[in-house]
Amino acid sequence: MSRLDEPLAGIGAAAHRLRAAVVDLDGTMVDTVDDFTATLNGMLAELGARPVSREEVSGYIGKGSEHLVRTVLAARFSAEETEARFAAALDRYQAHYAEVNGRHTRLYPDVEPGLAALAQAGVKLACVTNKPHRFAVALLEKYGLARYFSVILGGDSVARKKPDPLPMLTACNALGVPPAEAVAIGDSENDALAGRAAGMTTLTVPYGYNHGKAIQTINSDGIVPTLLEAARFIANPSSGSGATLNR
Numbered sequence: 466m467s468r469l470d471e472p473l474a475g476i477g478a479a480a481h482r483l484r485a486a487v488v489d490l491d492g493t494m495v496d497t498v499d500d501f502t503a504t505l506n507g508m509l510a511e512l513g514a515r516p517v518s519r520e521e522v523s524g525y526i527g528k529g530s531e532h533l534v535r536t537v538l539a540a541r542f543s544a545e546e547t548e549a550r551f552a553a554a555l556d557r558y559q560a561h562y563a564e565v566n567g568r569h570t571r572l573y574p575d576v577e578p579g580l581a582a583l584a585q586a587g588v589k590l591a592c593v594t595n596k597p598h599r600f601a602v603a604l605l606e607k608y609g610l611a612r613y614f615s616v617i618l619g620g621d622s623v624a625r626k627k628p629d630p631l632p633m634l635t636a637c638n639a640l641g642v643p644p645a646e647a648v649a650i651g652d653s654e655n656d657a658l659a660g661r662a663a664g665m666t667t668l669t670v671p672y673g674y675n676h677g678k679a680i681q682t683i684n685s686d687g688i689v690p691t692l693l694e695a696a697r698f699i700a701n702p703s704s705g706s707g708a709t710l711n712r
């Protein structure tokens with residue numbers, strides 16, 4: 466890794482052309498682990514199964530509702546029982562989530578100032594999350610953030626979720642910016658994989674979930690401590706901001 470204030474070629478040059486940012490939701494803008502935990506425990510209580518802890522849940526977030534429910538069931542039931550219970554459990558999970566959404570969440574530091582700085586710099590914004598679209602919109606509205614995004618895509622908005630590049634490509638297309646001039650900002654390997662596969666620059670925030678693995682394992686272009694630092698870097702790549710580049 467090299468510090469941003471060292472001489473740079475690669476990402477520094479790319480960042481001069483960044484005209485759009487595609488920002489992840491859970492673990493990047495909003496800390497949602499306690500909502501997921503409460504929702505899953507509502508579902509598990511109905512099944513008479515052992516509850517989850519927030520530590521267990523934080524290792525599963527970021528791959529969409531189906532993955533989350535399946536993983537939690539698989540840790541409590543046999544493979545056959547998990548399959549037999551999955552569809553009904555997912556329905557109950559979504560019903561509980563609709564009740565809980567936004568109740569136990571908090572915004573991470575410098576999210577709103579970061580989005581405002583990106584908008585101010587003329588960077589077009591999309592939110593791409595694996596969370597169902599209706600829950601994502603409700604959460605962004607709760608925090609007054611929906612107005613920053615001209616495009617919001619959920620895990621059910623297009624045929625495939627991150628780490629597939631399709632949602633990123635769809636977002637870039639809707640913003641009218643080629644992927645090579647766009648950056649994907651997220652907390653997990655999924656965001657970096659999807660962004661890379663779409664041909665975008667990728668930045669990682671260090672405070673989210675990343676499937677229980679260290680963020681240093683993520684193959685992205687750099688780590689930014691907050692969205693505000695990401696905005697500073699994108700607006701002025703040679704400013705010596707707090708970004709740490711992975712090259």
Ligand SMILES: O=C(O)COP(=O)(O)O
Pocket residue numbers: 489490491492526527528529530593594595596597653
């Ligand atoms: O797994 C989810 O439901 C959401 O995860 P994401 O917002 O980090 O994409």
Ligand SMILES: [Mg+2]
Pocket residue numbers: 489490491492493527651652653673
């Ligand atoms: Mg995330």
